[in-house]
Amino acid sequence: MSFMQIMPTKSELLRLKKRLQFLKMGQGLLQLKAESLLLQIKDFHQKTKQLRDATMDDVIEAFKHLKTTEIRSGEHALKALADVNKDLIEYVINISFRSALGFTVPKITFKIEREKRYPHYGFIDTNFALDEYYKKIQQSIESLLKLAELENTLFIMANEYRKLRRRINALDKIIIPTTDLQINMTSEKLDEDELEEFIRQKKIKTKIKINKSEE
Secondary structure, three states: OOHHHOOOOHHHHHHHHHHHHHHHHHHHHHHHHHHHHHHHHHHHHHHHHHHHHHHHHHHHHHHHHHHHHHHHHOHHHHHHHHHHHHOOEEEEEEEEEEEEOOEEEEEEEEEEEEOOOOOOOOOOOOOHHHHHHHHHHHHHHHHHHHHHHHHHHHHHHHHHHHHHHHHHHHHHHHHHHHHHHHHHHHHHHHHHHHHHHHHHHHHHHHHHHHHHHHO
């Protein structure tokens, strides 16, 4: 609202002062919310970094076991095992959404479905390294999905933080200064009007006195 749209009245001045008080209170609440959210973002960022590092370690460890299995059993045997298991194992990923920390965030669940009538290693010789590879790679998949969940939540929180900062900055740089200016200009206009009215009334009284003295 520009100053030209404001009627310089006492009621309007009172309304503007109440509005300014409300805006400053809202700015304070938004600032508290932004500070709290920033702490949560830092916490999530740390958790995400730790999980990312742990996941990379699991992936590296898994492929070390896979390499050991390839050396012991041979590349062809390993491929044969993979061909058998790809029809016996199904990876099921479900994505849902839930409310957390005041946001709607994704929830990713993961499970492995196997054909129970067959052993998931097929019919060729296996070894301890392959068992470890299977466990590590499953852990890695679960960790990667959890990592995706955390990173998406972190993105949502960061986006919300940016929105809060924009609102706070708009209040601080534009809305509150504009309202403050409107209050000052309205107050000045009222003071001018009161002064003009005072001078007018004084002139009237002076004129009345002069007229009475001339009678």
